[in-house]
Amino acid sequence: MDSEYAFELALCAYLEETREWVLGRQLGASVADPGARIVDVCAVAPGPEFDRRAAITSETIPPRAVESDVGPGRAVDPVAAFDCAPGVARRAADRAVEVGFFEVERRGSRRHVRGTTRYPDWIGRLIGIENKPDLGRPGDLQRQLRRDAALGLFDAVVLVTESYVTRAHLNRIPESVGVWRFVGDEGEGEEPRASGDRPAAGFGDLTVIREPTPLDPTSSGVEPLADHPLRTDVAVVSPEEKASKRRAIAERAYGKGWRPRDYPGCASMCPTADGRPYCAAFDRVVDPRYDCGESCPAFEAADSPAVDHEELRDARTPWVADPDGVTRRQTGLDRFT
Numbered sequence: 001m002d003s004e005y006a007f008e009l010a011l012c013a014y015l016e017e018t019r020e021w022v023l024g025r026q027l028g029a030s031v032a033d034p035g036a037r038i039v040d041v042c043a044v045a046p047g048p049e050f051d052r053r054a055a056i057t058s059e060t061i062p063p064r065a066v067e068s069d070v071g072p073g074r075a076v077d078p079v080a081a082f083d084c085a086p087g088v089a090r091r092a093a094d095r096a097v098e099v100g101f102f103e104v105e106r107r108g109s110r111r112h113v114r115g116t117t118r119y120p121d122w123i124g125r126l127i128g129i130e131n132k133p134d135l136g137r138p139g140d141l142q143r144q145l146r147r148d149a150a151l152g153l154f155d156a157v158v159l160v161t162e163s164y165v166t167r168a169h170l171n172r173i174p175e176s177v178g179v180w181r182f183v184g185d186e187g188e189g190e191e192p193r194a195s196g197d198r199p200a201a202g203f204g205d206l207t208v209i210r211e212p213t214p215l216d217p218t219s220s221g222v223e224p225l226a227d228h229p230l231r232t233d234v235a236v237v238s239p240e241e242k243a244s245k246r247r248a249i250a251e252r253a254y255g256k257g258w259r260p261r262d263y264p265g266c267a268s269m270c271p272t273a274d275g276r277p278y279c280a281a282f283d284r285v286v287d288p289r290y291d292c293g294e295s296c297p298a299f300e301a302a303d304s305p306a307v308d309h310e311e312l313r314d315a316r317t318p319w320v321a322d323p324d325g326v327t328r329r330q331t332g333l334d335r336f337t
C-alpha cells in the first residue's frame, strides 16, 4: 500500500462491504477549538430512527438548522429562531429549505420557515477511526488519540494500521483506543479502462488486535488546547456541546461520504468498481487532488470517467440516494424567490 490516502480508501471500501455503517472522511472532531482535530474516518452506526433521517434528504442537514428554534409547528422568522448573525441564519435556513428540512411560508412580504418534520433520533453509535498504516512513522498519533479519549466525543475510537503491532506500540496508545490491523488491496492487476471493465471492488483482511473500550459521550469531556513546557491548557466540554458536535459530524458524514468528489480527465484514471481512483499508469490508487493533473508526467487528457457515487453508496450502505422527502411545500404558492 503506497499511501495513507489509498489505505484509508481501501479501509472505507472494506467497511462499507462488511458493516451497516455510514462513513465520512476527514471531518472536524474538536469542540472548543474547531478545526484543531480532523478525524480520518467517522462511522455512523444507524440508530432507531435512521430510516426517518434517510427519508428527509441524502445531503447534510445544516447543523444550525437542527439546533434552531424552528420546528414543525408555527412558521417563524429564521433570524429570530437562530442563535447566530442574521446573514448566517438566513443562509442556514435557505439550505435547510433546499434539502427539505424546512418549508417556507409567506407572511406578506416576510418569509418565515417551518420544519417539515421533527429531527429524528438516527445516530446510533459514532466510531472515530484514525488511520496510521505505518506505525514506524507515527507523527502526532499519540497526542491525537489521547485527545480523542479525553474528549469522549465518539462512542469508540479505533486506530487502524497495516504495521505489525507490538506490545510496545500498544503501551503507547491510550487504553480505551481499539487497534485493528488492516491489509487492503488496491485493485492491482486489473485491466485499464479501455477494456470497458473496472478494477474489482475492494476486499482486505482486518484483524482486531484490541477492542475499543466504550467512551461516554453523555458526560463532560476534556479537550486539550495548547501544550506548554509545564502545563497543557484544556477546555471542559459539556455533554450538551458534545451532543451538538455529534449531530454535526454525523450529518457531515451522511452528506459527504468517503469517495473523491471528482475524478481526473486522464486516460489512466480507471476507478475501481467501488469508486476508488485507481491509476493504471502507476498501478495504484492515487489522490486526484494531489497526484493528478497536467503536471503528472503520465497525464494524458481524456474524458473524466463516469462514476455514479450515489448508486454505489445507495447499493452498499443504509444511506438513501434519492428519498421522496417529507416536505409539505406547495410548489408555486409558498416557495420563496
Ligand code: SF4
Residues within 6 Å of the ligand: 264, 266, 267, 268, 269, 278, 279, 280, 281, 282, 286, 291, 292, 293, 296, 297, 298, 299, 300
Ligand atoms: S494524472 Fe497521473 S496519477 Fe492521475 S490518473 Fe493520470 S497518470 Fe495517473
